Amino acid sequence: MSNFKPLTDLSVAKKESEIADYWDDNEILAKSIAIRDGKTPFVFYEGPPTANGKPGIHHVIARTLKDSVCRYKTMQGYQVKRKAGWDTHGLPVEIEVEKQLKLSNKQDIEAYGITEFNQKCRESVFSYEQQWREMTKRMGYSIDLDHPYVTLDNDYIESVWWILDQFFKQGLIYEGHKILPYCSRCGTGLASHEVAQGYKVIKSNTVVVKFKRKDAEEYFLVWTTTPWTLPSNVALTVNPQEVYLKVRQNEEIYYVSKTLSHKVLGEEFEVLEEIKGKDLEYVEYEQLMSFVKADKKAFFVTVGDYVTTEDGTGIVHTAPAFGEDDYNTGRRYNLPVLQPVDETGKFVTTPWQGSFVMDADLDIIKWLHGEGKLFKKEKMEHNYPHCWRCQTPLLYYAKPSWYIEVTKFKDKLVENNNRVEWYPDYVGEKRFGNWLENANDWALSRSRYWGTPLNIWRCGCGHTTSIGSRKELIENAVETLDQTTIELHRPFVDDIHIKCTKCGATMTRVKDVIDCWFDSGSMPFAQHHYPFENSENFDQLFPADFICEGIDQTRGWFYSLLVISTFVKGVAPYKRVLVNDLILDKDGHKMSKSKGNTVNPFELFDQYGADALRWYLLYVSPAWTPTKFDIEGLKEVQSKFFSTMRNVYAFFSLYANTDKLDPRTFFINYQDRPELDQWVLSKYNSLLKDVEMDLSVFDLTKAVRKIQEFVNEDLSNWYIRRSRRRFWGTELTDDKKAVYNTTYEILVGLAKLVAPFAPYISEELYRSLTDELSVHLADYPVANTQLIDSELETRMDLVRNLVGLGRAAREQVRIKVRQPVQQILIDGKYEQLIDYMLPLIQEELNVKAVVFAKDLSQYMNFSLKPNFKVAGSIFGPKVKSLGKALATLDAASVVLRLEAGETIALEVEGELLDLVKDYVITTIVAKEGFTMTVEDNLFVILDTTLTKELIDEGYAREYISKVQQMRKTNDYEMMDRIKIYFDGDEEIAQAVKLYEDYIKKETLADDIERINDASLEKQNLNGHETGLKLEKSS
RNA sequence: GGGGAAGUAACUCAGUUGGUAGAGUGGGGAUCUUAUAAAUAUCUGGUCGGUGGUUCGAGUCCAUCCUUCCCUACCA
Known part of the structure; x- marks a missing residue:
């Protein structure tokens, strides 16, 4: 090939698409992996996008980072396998399908049929996959889309089951209650992002209630914003570190936080005793409302750090059925859960049976008043979540739920996280680290339909067991199953029963599915169908050297990966994590469909090209x-x-x-x-x-x-x-x-x-x-470090700076660069350094000579300043005085002496200092009368006298420039030879004659002819009107 | 409410261990071109969010407050 192809003029969109096809046709990804066979692997895990929704610009940034790093590492010689993945389960998919089918709650779904519903979910997932494939290819994200891991595959689920089975066998999965926002009208729990959409300010009645101490005629004052939760009260909670007061007011004895005592009681009361919260622990009190019976020990004071003394009374009413903190306290103290409310949000017992709990508030307050248990009530405005679909106020409900006991190995999580390199480090150390320190048990189950089914079977006798593989399921099943056609989703698994080893009765599967974050967190194992396949070479695929996701994954994928791998392998599943932040619009607002400020990546690809978009996203600001x-x-x-x-x-x-x-x-x-x-x-x-x-x-x-x-x-x-x-x-x-x-x-x-x-x-x-x-x-x-010559780089920088100064000097006196000048002067101290680069300066500045000035004082005034960095550390507080002392010196002579290496004695604050060159910084300023520019002690002096010779040459250069411009406007080829016709005054004609050869050479002219013709194109040559015309030579 | 990040020129951002604030874009008037719907230099432009403190010296370290963004949370 002796010819370098010209770059195509195709639109970027077309060009990039052709190249993408070329990669596919030539299997470049596969080859890039194959040629690194035997090389050190660089393990990368792709975080599976939820195949539910169109890819947006924020996906492009994350994938640009991933792709760039993977390509880089490949080119560095590592073998970088890249397996795509899809996250296919979960509530978002279900909601999408619910909307599509116009189903509004679980009853509707079950009426529609779980089989059919899940079939729709499966289809929905794959309808988005196509768009993702397209985006992936178009943006040049090099990843294997043909062999992806998909969380809904039986193989994948089997691996997840294997992991769950390990957890269960080690006793780390237990059944408890999860408090979740619940819409009583729709009969379903809501995910947190849904809750966030429905906050509204409401007015509600808050009450301070009197709880009677069991062994004395004394009362704990307790504040609540939700009187309807009082029938479920099982404990009072105080902060162990706070001080509480026992006081007498109007012949009654109350307990209240010291900090809040005035707020609650006013000014008039008598303090009987100060008690630390810790010392109130286990003090018993009488149940406030005896409508619901407790089946365990209850009604005593507990302590909790979460109790503050900012609102209320400092004593918190605790109802484990209706609050997260309450529920956790309940677990710590083994308290009962009193639940007098059904799934539709109505009381099933109590005098208020049949009414919606929030509507019962007023009646409850009346009842409290009648019983003498009300201390005071007031209205308060606060934010309260509502169902975004039907506007019903949400209730926080304790629902039976399965948990992974993360708290058991929390320390190990923290320890493993500390070994991970985070980019930027604060995400790992602070944001994620803090989160891990406070990690709660992982609520694993979801009472939904489309997800990995929970692999736990329960017997009427109370025995539970888990299943870790298809094989195990088939062997234990009561029904006869076919290994080849077995389907692990609902409702098929729901119909499989196994025999109880304890009592021999039939066990039924717990109906729940699991949190889809457990699916994606299992991917280091499940993507390879571990341990059923690939167990022999698994160590080469684990842990990842590198993962990269958005910051929102701190609580998502980063967490689920860490928990699962820490449990299964004892180590973190990733060594390095690169975190990227959000993409905002140009005003710094979050992009959202409702604001209409989103950008469609496909349009950007087409208009500007994937390359430009990728480069821009990397260029504009750091990923994090x-x-x-x-x-x-x-x-x-x-x-x-x-x-x-x-x-x-x-x-x-x-x-x-x-x-x-x-x-x-x-x-x-x-x-x-x-x-x-x-x-x-x-x-x-x-x-x-x-x-x-x-x-x-x-x-x-x-x-x-x-x-x-x-x-x-x-x-x-x-x-x-x-x-x-x-x-x-x-x-x-x-x-x-x-x-x-x-x-x-x-x-x-x-x-x-x-x-x-x-x-x-x-x-x-x-x-x-x-x-x-x-x-x-x-x-x-x-x-090639041998080719790096930093001194040469410095010299060239100097030359470029000098050229810049020279241009600036020309600008000052309005002499354009095409007009040659006789000479410039530059600082003599650079002579050695850049002597041989002078031609370059001459040409750039169009000067005949560069002269190194030896005696600067002829052109310059000097001033001296302390070199703070050097002198400051030596003289300390005296540097200011040093500055003043320097100002009094005769700068010009001092500079010469210092340059020569002399030491000068100088009196500062009555002390003699030895002044050497390093202690001062000399600045120069031009004396009047010279055309010069100065910057950072660099200067260029321009000799502006123009001789007749220089002026003639200026005409010639101008003449050439005009001709070249005309060549261009005439669309002549680069090598076309021409003939020039011109007219003009004698001065121009003389100059042209003088420089005829030069002009001919520069413009590829064979002939120059002076004619008289008004039709010539008029040009201005430095003030002389001159007609010009070109013609191609025959 | 808790946690995290950020605040430097009109805009987007640099600013290493403290040493006396810098680039690009924009705007103005110029220049240059046998590569550039380009380029070059130049002018314009800053209480480094506020206030204290440490220091000879703070954009940089400390304290505190303000503003913005993100995550999280009905703390009763």
């Missing part, structure tokens, strides 16, 4: 900060980075193809290449080093920003721009070979460098530049 999505930023990335990359390639290929040159056929040794090449190679290799460092701590943002900076500033705007003439040369000199070598090497390197982040453009570039199959099979470039 909320990303404000702004389309303008996306456009900027597209033009700044992607079009620059394409243009550099286009430039290179244009000349390589025109000259029929292939840089792979020759090689100039690095040390023989020009300074400019060595400089850009040094920059490039420094970049490789930096990128490797940033990526080692998953800071993709820094890496991407540095790459973009290099491409824009160093490669395009300096190296290529400065090297243009080297490409034009007709002879194949070593210099020309060098520029081709260098450009080619860097372009190929860049294609690889960029590949993990922008897989499409890198592929296009790489395949245009090489004969290889794919950039994603290549090795990631590694810095």
Whole structure:
């Protein structure tokens, strides 16, 4: 191949789609894994998205991170297997189907039929899968979609059962009550995100009630906002650390928190005793309402840290049936659960039998008043959750539920978490760490339909047992089952019974399914159908080296993975976790359908390209900060980075193809290449080093920003721009070979460098530049530190700064760069350093000579300031006085002496100090009368006197520029030869004559003719109106 | 209410161990071009959220308050 393909003009959408097809056709993912056979594995776990709902932009960011890291690690030489997964169970799926079928509660579902309902759930899941596949392919997320793990597969469920069986066998699964928000009208519990939607401010009656102490005529004062829960009271709870008062008021004796005593009792009361909360523990009292009988010991004081003294009385009414804290307290003290309310929210006993609990509040207050148990009542406004579907106030209900006793091995969780590397670290240490410290038991069961069935069977005799595999189920089943057709979902498993080993009776399965987070948390095992398959090589697939998900997974997947693996294997299932935050709209608001500020990723892919979107998301802010999505930023990335990359390639290929040159056929040794090449190679290799460092701590943002900076500033705007003439040369000199070598090497390197982040453009570039199959099979470039020359980089920076200053100086006096000037002066101390770079400065600034000024005082005034960093640590508080002392010195002479290495004695605060060069910073300011610019002690002085010669040359340069512009507007080819006609005054004509050869060479003109013709296009040459016309040579 | 993160130019963000605030975008007027719907330099622009403290010196460390976002929670 002697020809470098031009980049296609197809729309990004079309181009990227073609490349994606190319990857599929050539099985690039499979090959990238196959060629790393035997290499160190880098284990990655894909968090399964819920296949319920369309993929959005927030999915694109997480997957961009995952993909970039996996591609990077692959290119680094690791073997990175990537198995897709789908989370297919759970309430969100059920709700979706309920809506679709217009079912509004569980009764409806059961009437519709569980078989049919679950069939619909299964279909619903797969209807979204297609969109996810499309998005995955389109964004270039390289993952194996053809062999995914799916949580609804029998194999998957079997692995989950195996895990549950382990928990059960070790006695870590128990049945208890879970308090959950419950809509009594709909007859169903609500998930927390549903609860969050329905908060409303309501007014309710709050009461302070008197609970009589059993062994004395004394009363505990207790506040509640829900009088209807009082019949279920079984305990009072106080804070063990708080001080409580026993007081007398109006001949009655009360207990109340010291802090709140005035708020509750007013000012007039007599303090009888101060008691610490802890000392009230187990003090018994009489049941407030004796409508419900307790079957265990109850009605005594308990302690709990959650009790505060901000509201109420500091003594909390505790009804385990209706509150989470209450329920937990109940468990700690083994209290009974009194439940006089049925599933429709009505009292089944008590005088208020048949009425909805909240409607009974007033009657209950009347009853309390009548019994003399009411201390006071008041109305209060507060937030209360309502059912978002029917507006019924929700009740917090204790429902029987199965738990995993996480609290038993909480310490192990914390310990394992401490070994995980979190990016950023605070998510693991604080957010997740704190959460683990306070972890409660995991409520495992759900009284629903579409999920992994709980594998527990119960007998009438009270015996329970669990089943750990299909085989075990078949062997123990009363019914005859077929290994090949067995289906583990409801309702089929509900019909399977097993024989009780205790009493011989028939056991029935507990009807619940399990929390779908348990499904996804089991994936390290279940994705490989462990331990039924792959158990021999499991250690190679566990634990993950890397996972990456949104911050919302702290309580979700991160947690469920950790709990399950800690139990099963004793270690954390992941070594490194990269966490990403949300995507907000450009004003920093959360995207939501109701606000209408969401963005459709597919539209962005089509319009700007997946590469640009991926690059932008990485570029705009670090993964772990909320990303404000702004389309303008996306456009900027597209033009700044992607079009620059394409243009550099286009430039290179244009000349390589025109000259029929292939840089792979020759090689100039690095040390023989020009300074400019060595400089850009040094920059490039420094970049490789930096990128490797940033990526080692998953800071993709820094890496991407540095790459973009290099491409824009160093490669395009300096190296290529400065090297243009080297490409034009007709002879194949070593210099020309060098520029081709260098450009080619860097372009190929860049294609690889960029590949993990922008897989499409890198592929296009790489395949245009090489004969290889794919950039994603290549090795990631590694810095050649021998080519890094930081001193050279410094020198070039200096030159670039000087050039900038020179331009600024020209600007001051309005002499454009095309007008040559005689000379500039720069600081003599740089002579050694940049002597040989002078031609570069001359050309950039269009000056005839660069002069190093030796005696600066001729042009400059000096001032001296302390170098705080050095002097501050030595002189301490005296630096301020030092500053004043320095100001009094004759700066010009002091600078010379210090530069020469002399020490100067200086009196500061009556003490003599030895002043050396390091203690001061010299600043220079231009003296009046010089055209110069100064910045950071760098300066350029411009000699602005223009001789006749310079002015003529200026005309010539101007003349050339105009002709070149006209060539362009006339659409001439680059190599077309032309003839120039012009008219104009004598001054111009003379200059043209003088520089005729130069003009001809620059413009590829064979002939220049001065004519008189009014039809010529009028141009302004530095104030001289001149007509110009071009014509192609025949 | 609890936990976490953040607050720097009009906007998006850098700012390493404390050393006297920086880039891009935007806006203004210029320049340059045989790669660029481009580029180059330049001008414009800041009580580093507020207040205290430590220090010779604080965007950076400490305390406290304010604001925004996220997670979580009917704490009676």
